[in-house]
Amino acid sequence: MSLRSYLFIAVILILNQSCDTHKKSQKVSITSVEEQEFNQWKLDRVAALTSPSGWLTITALIWLKEDKLSVGTADRYDVTIPYHASANFGTLHKRAENWYLTPAENSQITLDGKPIHEERLLNHDQSGKTNIVGYESLLWYIIKRENTYGVRVKDSLNQARFELKEISTFQYNSDFVFDAQVEWASENDSILITNAQGLVTSNKLKGWLKFQHDGRTHTISFIDGGEDIWFTVFGDETNSAETYGAGRFLYIKVPKGSESVQLDFNRAENPPCFHSAFATCPLPPKENQLKTRITAGETSDH
Numbered sequence: 647m648s649l650r651s652y653l654f655i656a657v658i659l660i661l662n663q664s665c666d667t668h669k670k671s672q673k674v675s676i677t678s679v680e681e682q683e684f685n686q687w688k689l690d691r692v693a694a695l696t697s698p699s700g701w702l703t704i705t706a707l708i709w710l711k712e713d714k715l716s717v718g719t720a721d722r723y724d725v726t727i728p729y730h731a732s733a734n735f736g737t738l739h740k741r742a743e744n745w746y747l748t749p750a751e752n753s754q755i756t757l758d759g760k761p762i763h764e765e766r767l768l769n770h771d772q773s774g775k776t777n778i779v780g781y782e783s784l785l786w787y788i789i790k791r792e793n794t795y796g797v798r799v800k801d802s803l804n805q806a807r808f809e810l811k812e813i814s815t816f817q818y819n820s821d822f823v824f825d826a827q828v829e830w831a832s833e834n835d836s837i838l839i840t841n842a843q844g845l846v847t848s849n850k851l852k853g854w855l856k857f858q859h860d861g862r863t864h865t866i867s868f869i870d871g872g873e874d875i876w877f878t879v880f881g882d883e884t885n886s887a888e889t890y891g892a893g894r895f896l897y898i899k900v901p902k903g904s905e906s907v908q909l910d911f912n913r914a915e916n917p918p919c920f921h922s923a924f925a926t927c928p929l930p931p932k933e934n935q936l937k938t939r940i941t942a943g944e945t946s947d948h
Contacts, residue, residue, distance in 0.1 A: 684818045684912055691813050691944075695921060698802040699785060702810060706799040707789075707924035713740040717747075717797075727799050729784055738768075738797075745770070745788050745795065747779065756780040770795065791926055792845050798924065806921075814947035818912055822942035824857035826909035828900060837867055839879070839928045842892065842919050852876045855898065857909055859938055866934050868898065876900045879917065881930035882940040890920045890946045893930035914943025 695702050705728050715724035717735040725738065736749040748765045749755055757766055758778055768777045770788040778787050785800040831851035840846045849869045853876065856865050871877030881893040894914040900907050918925035 680820065681818045687913060688813055688815060691915060692810060695813075696807050696810050698807075699800055700807065701918045701921050701925065702807040703785075703800040703802055703804045704798065704918075704922045704924045705801045705804055707796055707926070708799070709794060709796040710738070710740070710745075710788075714738070718750075725797055727784065727786060727797070729782075729801070731782070733781060735779070735781065739765075740795070754781065771798075789926070791841065791843065792847060794845070813916075814945045815912075815943060816941050816945060819942045822911040822940060824859065824909040824911075825906055826855040826857040827906055828904045829854040829856065837869065837931055837933075839869075839931055841929065842925070842927045845926075852900070855900075855907065855909055862938070864936055864938065866896075866936070867931065868900075871897050874899055874901050878934060879928050879930050880914075880934040880936060880940075882936040882938060884939050884941060886946075888941070888945055889914075889943075890916045892917065892919060892927065893934075894943060896943075911940050911942040914940065916944045916946070920946070 694700055697703075708725050708727075710725070712724065715738045717723055717725040717727065717738055719727050719729040719731065719733045719735075723734070727735070733753070734750040735753055735755055736747055739746045739748065745768045746765050747757075747762075747768050749762050755762065756779070757768075759780065766777070768779070768788045769775050770790040772790045776787050778785050783801050783803045785802070786797050789796050789798050830853045835851040836848050837851050838846055839849050852868045852870055854865050854867050855876075856863055858864075866878050866880055868876035868878045876898045878896050878898075879893050880896060882889070885891050885893060895917050896911070896914050898907060898909060917927040919927035
């Protein structure tokens, strides 16, 4: 073999090695970006949970069983809101499925950040314009679950808010990022969802996402989660042992008219009930109980 041939082979080998090195570095770079985005998502989750009005500030949930109730921070009131200081907030009245608050004299409470001195309507959390009553570090508002109403209380000084430093998750796993097929629901499609208190509600379906995993096709139903956002609560075979027993939440961006979207289970998150006994979380409907292990997203470790 001539010297020219040897030189030609050497150049080819060097070029091939260079291409392989570039491909490897490119793959590492892509994975690094995905993991960085995942780590930022984890930081954002902690920030949301520990915010001054986040789920870790909840201190009570009181169901309203009468149409006229006194509200304050001592046992002598019909609705007793836990707090370190004594306060009389006034009286709640229910009229025609609406709740009104008549503030006590010199109560120093606010409604949506502004002082109130006369009776005001309190829109509940399902109305789309929830009114928030405030007093010092306390916030409280009316919630509605089917035909039942309650008062949810938050305290921005609740110790749990300051104790959470990070959330526990599986390691980022690209094997649980799927190209899912979108099936849009019709105007008449709905699904029954039961919450942790046993209340059953009918929810309008947005559609279904289908994906392939472990040689099988899996389908998850979704309801409205906001503009171009689909929301679901799902279960899988990791529940109770490695992940929260009552399932996990997942939000997916699905632009109008989409035929396929990216379904990323690394963003599966624990519901508020995992963090607070005073939440009213939906449970996975039977059709969303996946017959597989989803080892991605948040785990049940504290």
